[in-house]
Amino acid sequence: MPYAKLVVERENGYLVATINNPPVNALSQAVLKELSLLLDECLNDEGVRAIVLTGSGEKLFSAGADINEFKDVREGKEPEISGQELFSKIENYPKPVIAALQGSSYGGGTELALACHLRILSASAQMALPEVRLGIIPGWGGTQRLPRLIGKTRALLAMLTGDPIGAQDALAWGLVNKVVPAGDVLAEAKALAARLAKGAPLAIREILRAVNQGLNTTIEEGLKIERAGSAVVFASEDAKEGSLAFFEKRPPNFKGR
Known part of the structure; x- marks a missing residue:
């Protein structure tokens, strides 16, 4: 199907999906819905054995949830697509999903990356869960996935302060699989996807x-x-x-x- 918020490119054995929602690649309901539909479409597609998920532009993978939609949440309106449920869907997806973090990620953007099976990060980027600075908490799985990846002590400090995690710490702590120069992130992720596509x-x-x-x-x-x-x-x-x-x-x- 045609997508409005994703740029989808089919490669040999895998697919690249780019979040294209300028200026900060916010994870609006429209973006979340298209991501969910993409997963459904690829599920039984034998020509897609892995998915690379990235963001448009060089500075941001995603700045997280669309703050313009917070009002609906405060008023008790149920979102059409639950970020928490979608990210669990990604985590439990039967095909590898690789996050190509060509830029920094914040809030829901980091939670999306945490839900992916593998992560490639730009050396100049950082990852953060700064929700506490807005008086809220990570609500799309961050409080559960981050401690499982980097340990309780480090995760608590990151979430209680909202301070970002730099690329080298992210690599040393096991938050990401590899750190590469900014311009090499997508190529590295695609090479990995191509390798996985040849697997069983x-x-x-x-x-x-x-x-x-x-x-x-x-x-x-x-x-x-x-x-x-x-x-x-x-x-x-x-x-x-x-x-x-x-x-x-x-x-x-x-x-x-």
Whole structure:
């Protein structure tokens, strides 16, 4: 479908979606709705094995929720698209979603990045959850995902002060996978997506499921989830292809079956 707030480009095996909502790429209801629709459209599309999510412009990935819509929230109006539910949808998506942070992210923009499976950050960018400075709290998963990624102590300091996390700290703390020069962020994310697109879709899906579900339960229950996923992939055609390719010393051709 045509998008008004996203620029969507299909590459070989993956897709690049750019949030295009100037001047700050605010995550308005319109943007959230289009992101949700995009995920739905790509779910059963065998030609899309990974998604790169980025923002237009060089300075901002996204400055977060559209402050012009705060009035509706204060008046008790239910949003059409819940940011919290959408970001959980991204986190639990069966295909890798990579955040290409070509610029800084704030508030909901950071929460969106936290929900993605992998993150590439510009060396000149920063990430922040500054909601406390507006008298509110991160409400799209930030209070839960940030501590799980960088630890309770660091996350509390970042959220209680609203101070930004610089690129080098973000990398050292495990908040992002890689820090690269500003102009290289999208290329780095696309290279990663292309690599993942050549992987075994069923195995990738089950790894994502096992990690996401396992982190929210005991290790004993997590091992059961892992065992169930293992049974699924071992019975697949991809598992046979992977073994055959290994012995024939050639790249595997995974079909997702």
